[in-house]
Amino acid sequence: MPASPPSDQPLEPSGIDWDAGGIETELGWSLQAMSQGFARIATGAVADVPGGPRGYQVLVAITTEAPTSQLVLAQRLGIDKTAMVYVVDALEGASLVERRPDPRDRRVRQVLPTDQGRALLGAARAALRGVEGQLMRNLSPEEQEQLRRLMARVALDSGAVESCIGVVADTEQPVASPHLSARRRRADVRDTTPPEKSTPS
Known part of the structure; x- marks a missing residue:
């Protein structure tokens, strides 16, 4: 069988031949390979954060977004509610976060960063950017x-x-946009009580 004539289009620097349609051209393969590669090199960068990558994400969210409840945090980050309890407990035990009553509704407890938490986040973020640079070095x-x-x-x-x-x-959980309005955030925080079940007649 004669070999296919060479393409007139030069290969990109990575050497991928997009016209051939190989596995490298599949988005699913690329996402999985990136995720696995990132997990291998990023775990060490956030090793000092209780809860690992999840604890790191919580610290990022509570230091860059409006104060919110543990439940809304779980929905925002796509973390199971039970797992979120353990993550916040670990962060609080290390004096990285604190739970405070919401001044608008004292039944709701907000998760807020401490100065120690902000400092650890800064160090972890710098380390993570370094390994991300390794992953994207090309x-x-x-x-x-x-x-x-x-x-x-x-x-x-x-x-x-x-x-x-x-x-x-x-x-697992819907991922909310970080650009939600403050009014929508306040409504989400207050909406923590499940609706009453109707009694059959």
Whole structure:
């Protein structure tokens, strides 16, 4: 069988032949390979944070977004509610966060960072950026920034994507946009009491 004629288009620096349609061109393969590679090198960067990557994400969220409850945090980060309790307990035990009553509704307890928590987050964030640079070492700084922005946009919309058979994709927890209005956030925080069940007549 004669070999296929060489393509007129030169291969990109990575050596991927997009016209061949190999496994490298599949988004699912790329996402999985990136996730596995990131997990291998990033775990050490957040090793000093109780709860590991989940504890790190909690610290990022509570230091960059409006104060909110543990329940809303769990929904925001896509973490199981029970697991979130253990993560916040561990962070609080290390004096990295504290729970305070919400001044608007004292039945709700907000999760807030301490000065010690902010300091540890800064150190962990710097270490994480270093290993992220290793993972993306074959990209220019401009390409790295573009990749971050594109992936963030896709991630924010992923919870609303329907599957190929028309059924809403099954995710552990919905991921809320960080751009929710303050009014919507306050409503979410207050909405922690389950509705009463109707009594059958």
